[in-house]
Amino acid sequence: MxxxxxxxxxxxxxxxxxxxxxxxxxxxxxxxxxxxxxxxxxxxxxxxxxxxxxxxxxxxxxxxxxxxxxEPHRDIELAALWKNFVSPSSPLHLIVEVENQKLTSRATPASNDKGEVEIQKVSSQEHDEIRAKFVESLPAHDAAAMNENLREGASFTEWMAVMKERAPDATRKWGVFRRDHLSALFAERIEALNLDPATRDNLFAQAKAALRAANEKQREAKxxxxxxxxxxxxxxxxxxxxxxxxxxxxxxxxxxxxxxxxxxxxxxxxxxxxxxxxxxx
Known part of the structure:
Protein backbone atom coordinates (compact mmCIF):
# COMPACT_ATOMS: atom_id res chain seq x y z
CA MET A 1 0.00 0.00 0.00
CA GLU A 71 -2.16 14.31 6.02
CA PRO A 72 -5.28 13.50 3.97
CA HIS A 73 -7.74 15.82 5.66
CA ARG A 74 -5.80 18.95 4.76
CA ASP A 75 -5.31 17.80 1.15
CA ILE A 76 -9.04 17.15 0.78
CA GLU A 77 -9.89 20.48 2.39
CA LEU A 78 -7.53 22.38 0.09
CA ALA A 79 -8.87 20.68 -3.05
CA ALA A 80 -12.42 21.52 -1.96
CA LEU A 81 -11.47 25.18 -1.51
CA TRP A 82 -10.31 25.53 -5.10
CA LYS A 83 -13.26 23.55 -6.45
CA ASN A 84 -15.60 25.89 -4.59
CA PHE A 85 -13.87 29.00 -5.95
CA VAL A 86 -14.17 27.90 -9.60
CA SER A 87 -17.74 26.53 -9.31
CA PRO A 88 -20.42 29.24 -9.76
CA SER A 89 -23.21 26.87 -8.77
CA SER A 90 -21.59 25.70 -5.53
CA PRO A 91 -23.85 26.34 -2.52
CA LEU A 92 -20.82 26.90 -0.29
CA HIS A 93 -19.33 30.26 0.62
CA LEU A 94 -15.62 30.98 0.28
CA ILE A 95 -14.60 32.83 3.43
CA VAL A 96 -11.49 34.64 4.61
CA GLU A 97 -11.05 34.43 8.37
CA VAL A 98 -8.96 37.58 8.60
CA GLU A 99 -7.91 37.15 12.22
CA ASN A 100 -6.68 33.60 11.57
CA GLN A 101 -5.37 34.42 8.07
CA LYS A 102 -7.24 31.38 6.78
CA LEU A 103 -9.34 30.43 3.76
CA THR A 104 -12.31 28.17 4.37
CA SER A 105 -15.45 26.87 2.63
CA ARG A 106 -18.72 26.50 4.51
CA ALA A 107 -22.49 26.62 4.13
CA THR A 108 -22.95 29.88 6.06
CA PRO A 109 -21.88 33.33 4.77
CA ALA A 110 -19.15 35.51 6.23
CA SER A 111 -19.77 37.06 9.63
CA ASN A 112 -19.02 40.77 9.89
CA ASP A 113 -19.00 40.48 13.67
CA LYS A 114 -16.06 38.09 13.43
CA GLY A 115 -14.20 40.23 10.93
CA GLU A 116 -14.71 37.74 8.11
CA VAL A 117 -14.99 38.61 4.43
CA GLU A 118 -16.36 36.62 1.52
CA ILE A 119 -14.57 36.00 -1.75
CA GLN A 120 -16.70 36.08 -4.88
CA LYS A 121 -16.52 32.82 -6.80
CA VAL A 122 -15.74 32.64 -10.50
CA SER A 123 -18.91 33.36 -12.47
CA SER A 124 -20.22 31.57 -15.56
CA GLN A 125 -19.51 34.72 -17.56
CA GLU A 126 -15.90 34.75 -16.38
CA HIS A 127 -15.49 31.12 -17.44
CA ASP A 128 -16.85 32.05 -20.88
CA GLU A 129 -14.48 35.02 -21.08
CA ILE A 130 -11.48 32.82 -20.27
CA ARG A 131 -12.38 30.50 -23.14
CA ALA A 132 -12.81 33.46 -25.49
CA LYS A 133 -9.43 34.89 -24.47
CA PHE A 134 -7.81 31.52 -25.05
CA VAL A 135 -9.13 31.36 -28.60
CA GLU A 136 -7.85 34.90 -29.20
CA SER A 137 -4.39 33.84 -27.97
CA LEU A 138 -4.10 31.05 -30.54
CA PRO A 139 -2.30 31.34 -33.87
CA ALA A 140 -4.53 32.92 -36.51
CA HIS A 141 -5.30 29.68 -38.36
CA ASP A 142 -6.26 27.84 -35.14
CA ALA A 143 -8.40 30.72 -33.89
CA ALA A 144 -10.16 30.93 -37.24
CA ALA A 145 -10.80 27.18 -37.24
CA MET A 146 -12.31 27.40 -33.76
CA ASN A 147 -14.53 30.39 -34.51
CA GLU A 148 -15.76 28.99 -37.81
CA ASN A 149 -16.87 25.71 -36.25
CA LEU A 150 -18.28 26.89 -32.92
CA ARG A 151 -21.98 27.64 -32.77
CA GLU A 152 -23.20 30.46 -30.57
CA GLY A 153 -23.84 29.28 -27.02
CA ALA A 154 -21.83 26.07 -27.50
CA SER A 155 -21.40 23.98 -24.37
CA PHE A 156 -18.00 23.30 -22.85
CA THR A 157 -18.11 19.76 -24.27
CA GLU A 158 -18.77 21.09 -27.77
CA TRP A 159 -16.05 23.71 -27.36
CA MET A 160 -13.51 21.05 -26.33
CA ALA A 161 -14.58 18.75 -29.17
CA VAL A 162 -14.08 21.49 -31.75
CA MET A 163 -10.67 22.35 -30.34
CA LYS A 164 -9.51 18.72 -30.38
CA GLU A 165 -10.66 18.31 -33.97
CA ARG A 166 -9.79 21.69 -35.48
CA ALA A 167 -6.89 22.89 -33.31
CA PRO A 168 -5.42 19.78 -31.63
CA ASP A 169 -2.13 21.47 -30.75
CA ALA A 170 -4.05 23.95 -28.61
CA THR A 171 -5.39 21.30 -26.24
CA ARG A 172 -2.01 20.99 -24.53
CA LYS A 173 -2.00 24.71 -23.79
CA TRP A 174 -5.56 25.02 -22.51
CA GLY A 175 -5.09 23.57 -19.02
CA VAL A 176 -2.20 25.88 -18.16
CA PHE A 177 -3.96 28.90 -19.68
CA ARG A 178 -7.12 28.21 -17.68
CA ARG A 179 -5.27 27.68 -14.39
CA ASP A 180 -3.22 30.85 -14.87
CA HIS A 181 -6.29 32.98 -15.52
CA LEU A 182 -8.28 31.49 -12.64
CA SER A 183 -5.30 32.11 -10.35
CA ALA A 184 -5.16 35.70 -11.58
CA LEU A 185 -8.85 36.13 -10.78
CA PHE A 186 -8.25 34.88 -7.26
CA ALA A 187 -5.35 37.29 -6.84
CA GLU A 188 -7.58 40.16 -7.98
CA ARG A 189 -10.22 39.17 -5.43
CA ILE A 190 -7.66 39.15 -2.62
CA GLU A 191 -6.06 42.44 -3.67
CA ALA A 192 -9.49 44.09 -3.66
CA LEU A 193 -9.92 43.27 0.04
CA ASN A 194 -7.07 45.65 1.00
CA LEU A 195 -5.65 43.31 3.61
CA ASP A 196 -2.27 43.76 5.23
CA PRO A 197 0.66 42.30 3.24
CA ALA A 198 1.27 39.39 5.63
CA THR A 199 -2.35 38.23 5.49
CA ARG A 200 -2.49 38.70 1.74
CA ASP A 201 0.67 36.66 1.16
CA ASN A 202 -0.61 33.92 3.48
CA LEU A 203 -3.85 33.69 1.51
CA PHE A 204 -1.95 33.57 -1.77
CA ALA A 205 0.09 30.64 -0.44
CA GLN A 206 -3.07 28.81 0.63
CA ALA A 207 -4.63 29.38 -2.79
CA LYS A 208 -1.57 27.93 -4.54
CA ALA A 209 -1.66 24.89 -2.25
CA ALA A 210 -5.39 24.49 -2.97
CA LEU A 211 -4.78 24.59 -6.71
CA ARG A 212 -2.02 21.98 -6.43
CA ALA A 213 -4.26 19.71 -4.34
CA ALA A 214 -7.14 20.06 -6.81
CA ASN A 215 -4.87 19.28 -9.76
CA GLU A 216 -3.49 16.23 -7.97
CA LYS A 217 -6.99 14.90 -7.29
CA GLN A 218 -7.92 15.43 -10.92
CA ARG A 219 -4.80 13.61 -12.14
CA GLU A 220 -5.56 10.70 -9.83
CA ALA A 221 -9.15 10.45 -11.04
CA LYS A 222 -8.10 10.54 -14.69
Missing part, protein backbone atom coordinates in the same frame (compact mmCIF):
# COMPACT_ATOMS: atom_id res chain seq x y z
CA UNK A 2 2.93 2.34 0.55
CA UNK A 3 3.55 2.29 -3.22
CA UNK A 4 0.00 3.43 -4.03
CA UNK A 5 0.05 6.65 -6.05
CA UNK A 6 -1.99 8.62 -3.50
CA UNK A 7 -2.26 8.88 0.30
CA UNK A 8 -5.96 8.06 -0.08
CA UNK A 9 -7.81 5.16 -1.68
CA UNK A 10 -11.51 4.56 -2.32
CA UNK A 11 -13.39 1.37 -1.54
CA UNK A 12 -13.60 0.52 -5.24
CA UNK A 13 -9.86 0.97 -5.68
CA UNK A 14 -9.15 -1.08 -2.56
CA UNK A 15 -11.36 -3.88 -3.90
CA UNK A 16 -9.44 -4.12 -7.18
CA UNK A 17 -6.09 -3.87 -5.44
CA UNK A 18 -7.06 -6.81 -3.24
CA UNK A 19 -8.20 -8.78 -6.29
CA UNK A 20 -4.85 -8.08 -7.95
CA UNK A 21 -2.53 -9.02 -5.09
CA UNK A 22 -4.69 -11.72 -3.47
CA UNK A 23 -7.11 -13.10 -6.10
CA UNK A 24 -7.90 -16.18 -4.00
CA UNK A 25 -9.00 -14.17 -0.97
CA UNK A 26 -12.75 -14.41 -0.33
CA UNK A 27 -13.22 -11.49 2.04
CA UNK A 28 -16.99 -12.07 2.11
CA UNK A 29 -16.44 -15.49 3.62
CA UNK A 30 -13.91 -14.06 6.08
CA UNK A 31 -16.38 -11.51 7.47
CA UNK A 32 -19.47 -13.69 7.12
CA UNK A 33 -21.38 -11.44 4.70
CA UNK A 34 -22.03 -13.59 1.65
CA UNK A 35 -24.29 -11.14 -0.19
CA UNK A 36 -25.19 -7.48 -0.03
CA UNK A 37 -23.21 -4.39 0.94
CA UNK A 38 -20.86 -3.90 3.87
CA UNK A 39 -18.50 -6.85 3.42
CA UNK A 40 -15.48 -4.89 2.21
CA UNK A 41 -16.05 -2.17 4.81
CA UNK A 42 -16.13 -4.72 7.62
CA UNK A 43 -13.05 -6.49 6.25
CA UNK A 44 -11.11 -3.21 6.10
CA UNK A 45 -12.13 -2.26 9.64
CA UNK A 46 -11.36 -5.70 11.06
CA UNK A 47 -8.33 -6.91 9.13
CA UNK A 48 -6.78 -3.79 7.57
CA UNK A 49 -7.04 -1.41 10.53
CA UNK A 50 -3.26 -0.93 10.62
CA UNK A 51 -3.16 -0.22 6.89
CA UNK A 52 -6.16 1.99 6.04
CA UNK A 53 -8.37 4.30 8.07
CA UNK A 54 -11.78 5.49 6.94
CA UNK A 55 -11.79 9.30 6.68
CA UNK A 56 -15.06 10.01 4.88
CA UNK A 57 -16.69 9.59 1.51
CA UNK A 58 -15.78 10.45 -2.06
CA UNK A 59 -18.93 10.62 -4.12
CA UNK A 60 -20.88 7.48 -3.29
CA UNK A 61 -17.83 5.51 -2.18
CA UNK A 62 -15.94 5.22 1.10
CA UNK A 63 -12.62 7.07 1.23
CA UNK A 64 -9.70 5.65 3.21
CA UNK A 65 -6.37 7.12 4.25
CA UNK A 66 -3.34 4.88 3.87
CA UNK A 67 -1.62 4.85 7.24
CA UNK A 68 1.74 6.60 7.14
CA UNK A 69 1.00 8.56 3.96
CA UNK A 70 0.72 12.31 4.55
CA UNK A 223 -5.39 7.95 -14.13
CA UNK A 224 -7.85 5.61 -12.45
CA UNK A 225 -10.53 6.12 -15.09
CA UNK A 226 -8.23 5.86 -18.11
CA UNK A 227 -5.87 3.07 -17.12
CA UNK A 228 -6.67 1.07 -14.01
CA UNK A 229 -10.39 0.70 -14.58
CA UNK A 230 -10.43 -0.80 -18.09
CA UNK A 231 -7.55 -3.16 -17.30
CA UNK A 232 -9.06 -4.41 -14.08
CA UNK A 233 -12.53 -4.86 -15.46
CA UNK A 234 -11.23 -6.74 -18.48
CA UNK A 235 -9.12 -9.05 -16.34
CA UNK A 236 -11.43 -9.53 -13.38
CA UNK A 237 -14.98 -9.34 -14.67
CA UNK A 238 -15.18 -13.08 -15.15
CA UNK A 239 -14.05 -13.89 -11.61
CA UNK A 240 -15.56 -11.15 -9.46
CA UNK A 241 -18.96 -10.88 -11.12
CA UNK A 242 -20.95 -8.17 -12.81
CA UNK A 243 -22.24 -6.53 -9.62
CA UNK A 244 -18.73 -6.00 -8.22
CA UNK A 245 -17.48 -4.54 -11.49
CA UNK A 246 -20.50 -2.25 -11.69
CA UNK A 247 -19.85 -1.08 -8.13
CA UNK A 248 -16.27 -0.19 -9.01
CA UNK A 249 -17.33 1.63 -12.17
CA UNK A 250 -19.79 3.71 -10.18
CA UNK A 251 -17.18 4.40 -7.50
CA UNK A 252 -14.65 5.70 -10.00
CA UNK A 253 -17.34 7.70 -11.80
CA UNK A 254 -18.20 9.35 -8.48
CA UNK A 255 -14.51 10.08 -7.93
CA UNK A 256 -14.23 11.73 -11.33
CA UNK A 257 -17.32 13.88 -10.74
CA UNK A 258 -15.94 15.01 -7.38
CA UNK A 259 -12.95 16.69 -9.00
CA UNK A 260 -14.74 18.19 -12.00
CA UNK A 261 -15.00 21.94 -12.24
CA UNK A 262 -18.12 23.87 -13.14
CA UNK A 263 -17.54 23.68 -16.88
CA UNK A 264 -17.06 19.90 -16.86
CA UNK A 265 -20.15 19.34 -14.69
CA UNK A 266 -22.15 21.65 -16.90
CA UNK A 267 -21.28 19.54 -19.94
CA UNK A 268 -22.32 16.18 -18.47
CA UNK A 269 -25.15 14.44 -20.29
CA UNK A 270 -27.52 12.74 -17.87
CA UNK A 271 -30.77 11.13 -19.14
CA UNK A 272 -33.80 13.10 -17.98
CA UNK A 273 -35.52 9.90 -16.87
CA UNK A 274 -32.72 9.16 -14.41
CA UNK A 275 -33.02 12.63 -12.91
CA UNK A 276 -36.78 12.22 -12.48
CA UNK A 277 -36.31 8.77 -10.93
CA UNK A 278 -33.73 10.12 -8.47
CA UNK A 279 -36.15 12.85 -7.38
CA UNK A 280 -38.82 10.24 -6.70
CA UNK A 281 -36.48 8.04 -4.67
Missing amino acids: QNWHSPTITGGQLFYLMQTVAPQLDFREVVGIRVGPGALTKFAETHLADTVKRIGNQGGDILYHIVGRG ANAESSLPKNIAQKSGSVGQSSSLHAVRSLAHAAVDVMGYEELRSLRVPLGMIIDSLKA
